[in-house]
Amino acid sequence: MRIGIVCPYSWDVPGGVQFHIRDLAEYFIGLGHEVSVLAPADDDTPLPPYVVSAGRAVPVPYNGSVARLNFGFLSAARVRRWLHEGRFDVIHIHEPTSPSLGLLACWAAQGPIVATFHTSNPRSRAMIAAYAILQAALEKISARVAVSEYARRTLVEHLGGDAVVIPNGVDVDFFARAEPRPEWQSEEARSSVEGGGGRRAGGTIGFIGRIDEPRKGLPVLMRALPAILAARPHTRLLVAGRGDEKEAVEGLPAELRSRVEFLGMISDEEKARFLRSVDLYVAPNTGGESFGIILVEAMSAGAPVLASDLDAFAQVLDQGKAGELFTNEDADALAEAAVRLLADPGRRAELRERGSTHVRRFDWSTVGADILSVYETVTAGAAAVATDERATGLRARLGLARD
């Protein structure tokens, strides 16, 4: 099958959607399909052979922050050329509502179009204003995919219609086979002597995410830390992610600051080893999550998970069966649950066990097959993707369009 994938965000900037598209493309190439990814990228960025650059994304203020988007005459022309040269059986557009390549591709193409909705942002003012334009473009999508039941619900509420839920994929074995790193493990885990207890009790708690992004929830974890350390003084908190480290520990009493270790940005391999090493992974995110891929990664690596009870997280954790949930933004509840889990190796082993069974449904072998099912459903009996001549409107209708 010839598959065209449209990525709305810059390939140069690492992000969840970009990683998802990279893994998806590589999975399909591995199965012998022909894949081309159209993505915004700087001209001097080295790109994998399957990525076609749609030009540099321009930073513009959009929806309350500065977003790097592709639009305008040149980008539209590149999209049309890519569609024309690719002769795809199906195109898969990610985030079709962002005013970037996704929307442009939607306008320019006809034929089997699959779209994945990643975010579940509350409806923005811009989207209401552009509703009529958006609706006309979104009507062309033959199959909509939402990454979680929560994302599907917001999609149905805001845009109408329906979508199938296919979660984001993770290479489970990559995480499951990673080698733990002794300096990230607790003493008990290193010597594999279970138990502990008493005043010497400790354990390592892991957190991955932007330090200076409050929605990732590090401040909540910092508020809970004194109580955790009071109960288990040898606990260490390991934080991986970008941001201002000094600012992050400001609210913490000076004598406790040494219990927090910052690792900075870590690579994929290090992330897997990190998750294999910690005794407890905490995801205190306060909102803005539509899926929670990090929880799936943590479960793949066999880390017991404690997460805030966001809708998306509750779903990934099977309503609390595959990992524990605490009341969102409640530092006391987080501290109580963390202390209880660190003191109970039996419960952690149980979570580890359940997590690694539960997580199989997020493996690429399952998720990729489901996405391929969607492709096959929409291409059955339909013509291949082509540039939509009706989209040029006036010229075509008056017979003035050039070939």
Add this chain to the structure above:
Amino acid sequence: MTPTLIWILVALVAVGLYLSWTAGRLDRLHARIDAARAALDAQLLRRASVTQELATSGVLDPAASIVLYEAAHAARQAEEDQREVAESELSQALRAVFAEVQQVEEVREAPGGEETARELTEAVRRVPMARRFHNDAVGAARRLREHRKVRWFRLAGHAPFPMSFEMDDEPPAALADRSA
């Protein structure tokens, strides 16, 4: 006098273009519904065929075989207005037979059973998918057709009002379990 006339003319042309664009949109939606309906038909037929194959293969016990054969046969032969009911009954029959994981294991162990089990799993996953895509297209076309401009100017022409396909398509638990 002439400028007014020109403005009226411009306005008329603009309205005409807008209506023509809307008619194009509607046309595209109807084409999408046709494609989605064809895909749904194909998936339903595939599911009924695999079920029938399984029922006549002798892998299952006689009672289960008869139940599945009856349901699959009825689903394939149903008249258009009976189809939703017949396909729902096939879903129920499949759920009754494949309620336990052991039953699926039994099919897998038979010669060629691995293949059949995979085909059936795929079919029961794809029917709800195809149905959702179909009903999504129907919903979009309905919303547009209920709009004043479409009703007043009869932009939909003689195309029949699109109907969604309503059925019970819940897959059997033993086949839908993704964690295995």
